[in-house]
Amino acid sequence: MRAMVYRGPYRVRVEEKDVPPIEHPNDAIVRVTAAAICGSDLHLYHGLMPDTRVGMTFGHEFIGVVEEVGSSVQNLKRGDRVMVPFNIFCGSCYFCTRGLYANCHNVNPNATAVGGIYGYSHTAGGYDGGQAEFVRVPFADVGPTIIPDWMSDEDAVMLTDALPTGYFGAQLGEIAEGDTVVVFGAGPIGLYAAKSSWLMGAGRVIVIDHLEYRLEKARTFAHAETYNFTEYDDIVVHLKKITDHLGADVAIDAVGAEADGNLLQHVTATKLKLQGGSPIALNWAIDSVRKAGTISVMGAYGPMFSAVKFGDAMNKGLTLRMNQCHVKRQWPRLFEHIQAGYLNPSDIVTHRIPLEHIAEGYHLFSAKLDECIKPIIIPTAS
Amino acid sequence: MPYTAEKPTPRETPEQLRARIPGWGADLDPADRPSYPKEQFLPTGAHWDFPERQVEKWPRERSIEHAFVTPVFGTSTPPKGLSGVIRKYAYRRFSEARAAHWLLLIAADRVDTAESAVTALLRGKPDNPVTETGILAESSPVADRVGQQRADAGHHALDPVIVAAPWVIGGGLAFSAVRALVRRRRG
Numbered sequence: 001m002r003a004m005v006y007r008g009p010y011r012v013r014v015e016e017k018d019v020p021p022i023e024h025p026n027d028a029i030v031r032v033t034a035a036a037i038c039g040s041d042l043h044l045y046h047g048l049m050p051d052t053r054v055g056m057t058f059g060h061e062f063i064g065v066v067e068e069v070g071s072s073v074q075n076l077k078r079g080d081r082v083m084v085p086f087n088i089f090c091g092s093c094y095f096c097t098r099g100l101y102a103n104c105h106n107v108n109p110n111a112t113a114v115g116g117i118y119g120y121s122h123t124a125g126g127y128d129g130g131q132a133e134f135v136r137v138p139f140a141d142v143g144p145t146i147i148p149d150w151m152s153d154e155d156a157v158m159l160t161d162a163l164p165t166g167y168f169g170a171q172l173g174e175i176a177e178g179d180t181v182v183v184f185g186a187g188p189i190g191l192y193a194a195k196s197s198w199l200m201g202a203g204r205v206i207v208i209d210h211l212e213y214r215l216e217k218a219r220t221f222a223h224a225e226t227y228n229f230t231e232y233d234d235i236v237v238h239l240k241k242i243t244d245h246l247g248a249d250v251a252i253d254a255v256g257a258e259a260d261g262n263l264l265q266h267v268t269a270t271k272l273k274l275q276g277g278s279p280i281a282l283n284w285a286i287d288s289v290r291k292a293g294t295i296s297v298m299g300a301y302g303p304m305f306s307a308v309k310f311g312d313a314m315n316k317g318l319t320l321r322m323n324q325c326h327v328k329r330q331w332p333r334l335f336e337h338i339q340a341g342y343l344n345p346s347d348i349v350t351h352r353i354p355l356e357h358i359a360e361g362y363h364l365f366s367a368k369l370d371e372c373i374k375p376i377i378i379p380t381a382s
Numbered sequence: 383m384p385y386t387a388e389k390p391t392p393r394e395t396p397e398q399l400r401a402r403i404p405g406w407g408a409d410l411d412p413a414d415r416p417s418y419p420k421e422q423f424l425p426t427g428a429h430w431d432f433p434e435r436q437v438e439k440w441p442r443e444r445s446i447e448h449a450f451v452t453p454v455f456g457t458s459t460p461p462k463g464l465s466g467v468i469r470k471y472a473y474r475r476f477s478e479a480r481a482a483h484w485l486l487l488i489a490a491d492r493v494d495t496a497e498s499a500v501t502a503l504l505r506g507k508p509d510n511p512v513t514e515t516g517i518l519a520e521s522s523p524v525a526d527r528v529g530q531q532r533a534d535a536g537h538h539a540l541d542p543v544i545v546a547a548p549w550v551i552g553g554g555l556a557f558s559a560v561r562a563l564v565r566r567r568r569g
Contacts, residue, residue: 007502008495011514024436024454050487051469053459054498072434075427090454091428098421106433109444109452113478116456122443122469123487126456138454141427171415177407178392198403201410203392223403244383244390267540273488290384304484326417329424333409333416342405363516370519 002380003057003132004358009047010366012359017057020128020136025072028140030082034157035062035130035377037358037365038086039187040300043257044121045362048270048277049302051110051122058119059377060086061160062130063153066140075141082144084137085327086161088116088127091142102324107138113303115324123303131358133379145331155338157376158188158345164330166192166254169298170200172321173250178203182239182248182288183224184281186214188348188374189298190254194222197250199342206248208235208284210260213371221347229261239288247290255281256299265307276304283309289318297322351375443473465494492548 005015020029038061044052066080076082089096089104095115096104107116108125116138119129128135137144147156166189175181181197183190186209197205207218207226215226229235240247257277258270261284269278277300285295286309295318313320337343350373353361361375383390399406412418433453440460442451461469468490476483499509512518 007498007509007514011509011511012516013510013514023457025434047488047491050484050491052491053461053465054494055459057458072429074429088454089426090433091426092430092433096426096428097423099417099424100421101426106452107454109442109448109455110473111445111478112447116454119458122456122458126458128456128458139428139433141429168417171417174412177396177410196409198399198406199409200415201396201407203394203399246384246390271540276484302484303478304481330416333414337405337408340405340408342408359514359516360519361516363519366516367519 001133002355003128004059004355004377005054006044006052006056006058007054010045012045012058012362014356014358017132019134022068022070023136024138025070026139026141027070028066028073028076028137028144029068030062030064030084030130030135030137030144031067032062032064032130032133032135032379033081034064034153035059035132035379036157036160036162037061037131037361037375037377038161039189039365040120040256042362042366043277043300043302045366046258046270048257048273049121049123050304053122053126056119056121056126057128057132057135059129059131059135060118060120061157061162062118062135063147063156063160064130064135066144067134069140073140076144076146081147083147083156083160084118084130084135084144085164086117087143087324087327088118088125088138089142090139096142099326099329100323101326101328111303117324131355131377131379133355143328145328148335150339151335152346154346154349154376155344158349158374159327159331159334161325161327162188162348162374163192163334163343163345164327165189165298165325166194167196167199167330167334168323168325169193169252169254169296170196172296172298172323173197173200173252173294174319174321175200175202175250177201179249180204180206180243181250181252182206182208182285183218183252183254184208184259184285185254185256185299186211186218186226187254190252191218191222191348191373192343192345193252193254193296193298194218194224195343197252198223199337202250206239206242208239211368214373217348217373235261236284236287243290247288247293249290250294250296251285251289252296253281253285253299257301259299269306275306276302277306279306279308282306286313286316286318289316291316292318294319294321298325348374349376353377355379443470445473445478447477447479463494463497465490465497468493
C-alpha cells in the first residue's frame with residue numbers, strides 16, 4: 001500500500017508499505033477514504049515530539065471502509081463506512097469506564113501520561129496513522145462508529161478530532177450566559193471553539209491570531225470579534241482595555257506548542273527543543289483572563305517542561321482545565337448540532353491533496369501558504 | 383469596571399445574540415454538554431473486563447511507570463540501530479518524570495534521522511530534500527507566496543543557523559576526534 005512516511009524534521013515522503021495485519025482479535029483494518037493533517041501533526045513534522053521515529057506514518061484524523069475484522073469484533077463488518085476517533089481506547093479500564101477515553105490506560109505502553117493516538121509518535125503508543133491507504137484500528141468494537149447516511153465525508157473527517165476538540169475546549173471553559181470568551185488561535189480548533197462558545201451562551205467571543213486570513217475566517221465562520229496581535233504593542237493590555245480592565249471570563253488556548261509572538265520562547269521551544277512547547281498563548285491566556293476566571297487548554301504540548309506563568313495563575317485564582325478530547329463522547333450532541341444547522345464542520349476545509357503530494361501538503365500547512373486552514377488528504381486507493 | 387462591584391453590561395441581549403448566531407445558547411444548560419458530569423459511565427462496546435493480550439513480536443519498550451506492557455500497543459517502527467539502543471535505555475532507566483528520559487528520546491530521534499538517511503542511501507532509495515520537504519509547494523499554482531502572510535516568515539533568517547548548527551558542530555567534533563586519533567598514532 002502507499003503510505004506517508006516520516007523521514008526526519010520537515011521531511012516526509014510516500015512509500016510502499018505492507019498492508020497492516022490484524023494483531024489483536026478486536027482489531028479492524030480500515031481502507032482510508034479521507035484523512036486530514038492536524039495542526040498537532042506539525043509538532044511531529046517539526047521534530048518536536050519525543051520518540052517520533054523515521055518510518056512512522058502519521059494521521060489521527062481519518063475515515064474509511066472496513067476491509068477486515070478480527071475474530072472478536074461484533075459491532076463492525078467488512079464494507080461498513082466508519083469514522084474513527086483519534087483516541088485509541090479499550091472501553092474497560094478505570095478511565096474508559098468513567099468516560100475519559102483520551103486517558104485510556106490499556107493502549108500505550110510507552111507512557112502513562114497520555115493515551116493512545118493514531119500516528120502520533122511512540123510517546124502516544126507507536127501506532128501507525130491514517131495518512132495511508134490502510135490503517136490498523138484497535139478495539140474496533142469500541143472506537144469507530146458507522147457514519148450516518150446524511151453525513152458528508154468531509155464533515156465526518158472533521159468529527160474525528162478537530163470539531164470535537166474545539167467544542168470540548170468551549171465546554172471546559174464552563175461558559176455561563178453572557179460570558180466574554182477569548183480564544184487564542186484561529187486555526188481549526190480555535191475556529192470551532194469560538195463557534196461552540198456561542199452555543200454555550202457566550203455573550204462575546206474574541207479571537208486572537210496573527211494571520212489576517214484566519215481572522216477573516218473567524219469573523220465569517222465563527223461570528224467572532226478579532227484582533228491581530230502583531231498590531232498591538234502588548235495584546236494583553238489591549239484585551240484588558242476592551243474588557244473594561246476586568247479581563248475575559250474564559251480564555252481558550254487553541255495554539256499549543258508552536259506559538260509565535262515571543263522570539264525567545266519560540267526559538268527555545270520549537271527550534272532548540274529545550275521546552276515541551278512555547279507557551280506564549282497559554283501565558284497570554286493566564287494574563288488576560290479575569291481573576292477567578294477559567295482557562296481551557298486545547299493546544300497540544302510536548303511532555304517536557306515549559307515556561308508557564310504559574311505564579312500569576314495561582315495569584316489570580318484561576319481554574320485551569322485541559323485534556324485531550326474524549327471524541328466519541330461528543331459525537332451524539334455534535335451530530336444534533338450539525339443536523340440543526342448550528343455547525344457546518346467542512347466549511348473550514350481549504351485544500352484537498354492527493355496522498356502522493358503529501359509532502360507539499362505538509363509544507364503548505366506548516367508555512368500557512370495559500371491561505372491554508374485545513375487540508376484533507378485523499379489516498380490513492382479511495 | 384473591576385474597581386466597583388458591577389459587572390460590565392453585556393453588549394448584546396440574549397435575544398439579539400439568538401437572532402444573529404445560529405444555535406446561540408443551545409447548550410446553555412450544562413446538562414446538555416456531553417462531558418457533564420465530568421466522570422460518568424457510558425456504554426463503550428467493550429465486552430471484556432481486561433482485553434486479550436496482543437502478542438509481543440519483540441520485547442516491547444515501555445514506561446517504567448507501567449506495571450506491564452499494555453494489552454494493546456503500536457507496532458509501527460521497532461527500535462533499531464544506535465537510536466534503538468538509546469531509546470531502550472531511556473525507557474529502561476528513566477521514568478516519564480525525568481527530563482533525561484525525554485532528552486534522550488529527542489537525541490535518539492536525531493540519531494535515527496542520520497542513520498535512516500545513510501540506510502536509505504545504501505538501499506538505493508536516498509532521501510530527496512527537494513521532494514520530501516514539500517518545497518515544491520512554494521511554486522505550485524495553489525501556493526503563491528508573493529504577497530501572502532506566512533507563519534514562518536518571522537524566523538526565516540534564524541532557521542538556517544539553527545538547522546545547520548548541529549551538523550556544523552557535529553562535523554567539527556568528528557573532525558577533531560579523527561585528527562586527535564591520527565596525531566596520537568603518529569606521535
